[in-house]
Amino acid sequence: MNLRLFLSGLDRYGRGDWRSISRNVVVTRTPTQVASHAQKYYLRQDAVKKKERKRSSIHDITTPLDSSTVPPPCNFPNQRGYQNFSFPEQR
Template sequence: MFVMPNNHSAGVPWTEEEHRMFLLGLQKLGKGDWRGIARNYVISRSPTQVASHAQKYFIRQSNVSRRKRRSSLFDIVADEVSTMFSSLSI
């Protein structure tokens, strides 16, 4: 029986750090380069997991103004990541 390593099994929530690195990768590589983001920024996740996270992120972003909801990891936006990582050379 094949067992996937830690963060490759279903239902493991993304950490805030993984999401921030996802946003940084998204900013640097652009929408759609899920393999590049997984390989260079969110190395703990597969390209499929990054693509799935991106899909949920973009849906959540388009629904932000439509209704009140509890805060979530998806509330961390690229502008915050830009400011946070602007002093780093990644």
């Protein structure tokens, strides 16, 4: 659907008059198709507005991966690679 035609019909006939928009402006679409397009159009507009209003969260912040912060693997066989964690002895 041509967005410019749809928007000019929306401006001329208002929201909800899909029959007039389809008969006089977007003549290649039925009123049902125009209404469906309008529904999707308004959902996209609302999503854009919500995205603009969304506040940043501390959880959105990312930092570069620094390999020096990862502890080296443990070489003790009874700890199975876990440091500072005591496993019960196997018998």
